[in-house]
Amino acid sequence: MIRTVAFDVGETLVRDDRSWASWADWLSVPRHTVSALVGAVVARGKDNAEALRLIRPGIDVGAEYRAREEAGRGEDLNESDVYADVRPALGTLRARGVRVVIAGNQTVRAGELLHALRLPADLIATSGEWGVVKPSRAFFERLVTEAGGPAEDILYVGDHPQNDVFPARAAGLRTAHLRRGPWGYLWAEDPEVITAADYRINSLMDLVSIATS
Structure with a gap:
């Protein structure tokens, strides 16, 4: 489950x-x-x-x-940067009892900006805050700890095979490869990605049926 x-x-x-x-x-x-x-x-x-x-x-x-x-030209995130399916997908997952965690390779400042967006998530964390960086196993072990494990009950969603799909699978998590962005499109049909990913999705809304069925 x-x-x-x-x-x-x-x-x-x-x-x-x-x-x-x-x-x-x-x-x-x-x-x-x-x-x-x-x-x-x-x-x-x-x-x-x-x-x-x-x-x-x-x-x-x-x-x-x-x-x-x-110089006042640092990191910036605003609503225009958020993909259109993010709020509906994350909000629906939470409404159906699924815990939603946001955890990526970002700086401490990026974490502050993500919090300011008030995305529908139970936890937002970055590698800068944790002091561990993907694709290290330590990052995913920290994720499992924060999520309250076990690892097999966690689905990690990302576009990058080397940073997301492969290391998350190696750490015992389930994985979903998202066909989005340069990495997602380039490796969508790669045989190793197809084998490693439990799910291959084109939209975050695809996760609603996957996680709640």
Whole structure:
């Protein structure tokens, strides 16, 4: 039985296009350049921050985050970033007795912004708050602890095979691969993803029947 549905954040609940555009502006390169490089590193199976390292070799991404915040050009999330199916899906799951958790690879500041959106969730947490980062097993072990386990009663939903589907499955959780965003679309028909994912979905609303049947 699925008692908890846990969600990745970027390109699962919120769009990343404004975020990448802000990085392009900060690094003084065309926005299309950043978009194209993100696509390239995605196709190569690398971390998306590699796109920033290609633009500025040796960049300290953490230091740049801090510099942006100090300059008043830091992280930002608003309602326009939230995918249209998020509030209906999460709200319906909670109304039907399913615990909803949001847990992704984000900074502490991103966690504050997510809380400010008042999404219908029982728990919102980020890797920055927990001090553990996907795809490490420690991240999913912390998730199981926070959700009140056992792991097999938790369904983890995400778009990224390497960060979401594969490590969540290895940690004993059920998994759903979302066909959304660059990673979701690129690997939707990958045989390894098809094998690893318990469910493959095109909309978060698909989870209502999965988790409450």
